[in-house]
Amino acid sequence: MMNDMTQIKHHLTEPLLMGYAAGTLPEAFNLVVATHISMCDDCRAALAGYEAVGGEVMMDTAPVDVAEDALAATLALIDGGKFADKPAPVRTKDSVFPGPLQDYVTGDIDSLKWRKVGGGVSQLVLKTSKDASVRLLRIPAGTAVPDHGHRGTELTLVLQGAFTDEEDRFGAGDVEVANEDLHHTPVAEEGMDCICLAATDAPLRFNGLVPRIAQRFIGI
């Protein structure tokens, strides 16, 4: 799918990998983590490490007695076939959207129902649990996203193209993890539209009056 996997320079942070392994992140963050891992073998191996920690933590808990008939009940579940292995979801290999994202987005870049958010930038909000939100952003080549800060944590994963901000350049597969300290103005590189998957656990904070008013209507 990605030809430039080895070029990934910006990876997931350890708290995110640990949170994904533990199953404690909001769904929106899980989606960004799972999508990055589909593009990044380093983070996949790191995640497996944190899952192994989880396994050992579980092994180390004081065992709790299960019901007397628990084994028989489980074998009955197995015989009933209710937990039979479901076929894996159908996923396209050559999509700009890695597998986990395909479960949330139907179609390709040009067939999606993008909504303009100003300055040529469009977005598509994906449906997840309410504790955080995640959207696809389409930033036309050469365009800047309005300067904004963050109240919580914001994860921005590049799926196509690249952007540059005050921190660095972020290309396909790179993920930027921003917190309250970062005010940035990402600018999409010339050449092709930059498509990002961005998740946040708090509303973004735009600097400047017009973006702030717009924010009220578009719900970023």
Place this chain on the structure above:
Amino acid sequence: MLTETTTLRKADALPVPSTYDGAKAQLKRDARTSKVNTELTTKRMAWVVQVYAVRDNQDRAAFAELFGYFAPRVKSFLMKSGASPDLAEECTQEVMATLWNKAHMFDPTKASVSTWIFTIARNRKIDILRKQRRPEPEDLPWGPESEPDQADAIGLQQETEQLGQALATLPEEQRKLIERAYFGELTHSQIAAETGLPLGTIKSRIRLALDRLRHAMK
């Protein structure tokens, strides 16, 4: 170190047993020829053999052994993660049924059985306790066709055992922090907070164990 490599190569050359009894016998042979971590890794390899027996022969005796060891720990993990005893009981049975049904997906060169069961329990926790969809990474192209290499499997099981031992030797207070992170008592922002805990505690030995584990998986 040299001995280790030699004996692992030898194990590698042995045919993969197709039956539970055959596998148990081979395990005994392996334990005799191998000079490394025999007892503890043998426990982990025994779990692997039990999962294989479930996969290949729908072996209920092997399943009962796995159930007896893991089900009370899965239930404990779920209760510590906030499930009521009744819900934890129900989920535990579902987790163990999933183990049966997904036995063909298990790869001992990628995970210890304890790690694998943990991920099944974690997934059930997200589905049932947190009522969320659960985005999963794309599978890597490995599957039942290519039988995993025995030496790789033993290596991975050893590294996981060493990780477990490194965790067990942490000072009580630090170990509790890591547990709380996995039980969901710490949010990711608390984990990320500048105190660096509990990640700050994942230093030295655990960091080393994690690095070795990563290496073993590649």
